[in-house]
Amino acid sequence: MFTEVLDWLRDLPPAGLIAAAGLLVFGECTLGLGFIAPGETGLFILGTTVDSVPEFLVMWVVTTVCAIAGDSVGYAIGWKLGPKLRQTKLVRKHGANGWDRTTDVLRRRGAWAVLIAIFLPVLRTLMPxxxxxxxxxxxxxxxxxxxxxxxxxxxxxxxxxxxxxxxxQIERAVGAGSWIVLGVVALAVVVVIVVRRRRAKTADDVTS
Structure with missing residues (x-):
């Protein structure tokens, strides 16, 4: 079952997959869109279609450029609008406390705070x-x-x-038991998400 989904993704035009990955990452890195367009999940899913070093490099370069572009757009928005962003409905609904902590840490830690925030959920979207x-x-x-x-x-x-x-590899080994593969992968994704959220909460507690 799971490999059928992967095969379906791999049958899509390569340019389309790369463009989708780039758009998802751009959305993740631009203020507000990260709450709607989960760039991390998109990269994980689209990464399953990669089966060669050249494909990996192309997707990596394109998504990196899109991430930098998205962060730059968010940075420009913050520079121009400043504290007004704190009062927007989106920030107040999804991350007012995170916004306050992020701006405080950025003022105190500078570039190091940028590096740390990139790897933390919520803070990543708000950071630029x-x-x-x-x-x-x-x-x-x-x-x-x-x-x-x-x-x-x-x-x-x-x-x-x-x-x-x-x-x-697992599905080839278990044959009819391929549903087990889907369960294992789903569990792994859940564990990663839970761990990341706990780390983000711990980081927020430390910085508050």
Whole structure:
């Protein structure tokens, strides 16, 4: 069952898959869209279609560029609108406390806070605009974003590649019991999400 889904994805035009990955990541990195377009999940799923080094490199480069572009857009929005963003309905509904902590940490920690926030749920979506609001200089923001975006994209695509290959190998081994593969992969995804959320909460508690 699971490999049938993977095969269906692999049959889609490669350019379409790459474009979808790029759009998902751009949405994840732009203020507000990360709550709607789960870039991490998208990279994980699309990463399962990659079965060669060139494909990995192309998807990695495209998504990294899109992540940097998305972060830059969010940064520009925060720089221009500043504290007004704190009063928007979206921020108040999904992450007012996270916004306050993020801007505070960015003012105190600068580029290091950018790097850390990139790998944390919620904070990742809020970080670019919060950095602009905090008036973090571009010369500090951009290098941290480039490094963090490259590592973030490589990590999640790599997880997807590993999961896809493992699913194919296991399904070939178990035959009719392929539903077990889907259960294992789903459980792994849940565990990753829970762990990340706990780490994010711990980080929030430390910074508060």
């Amino acid at each position: 605009a919060a950095a602009g609001t905090a008036k973090l200089s571009l010369r500090k923001f951009l290098p941290a974003v480039v490094l963090g975006a490259a590592a973030w994209c490589a990590l999640h695509i790599g997880i997807g590649v590993a999961a896809g290959e493992a699913a194919r």
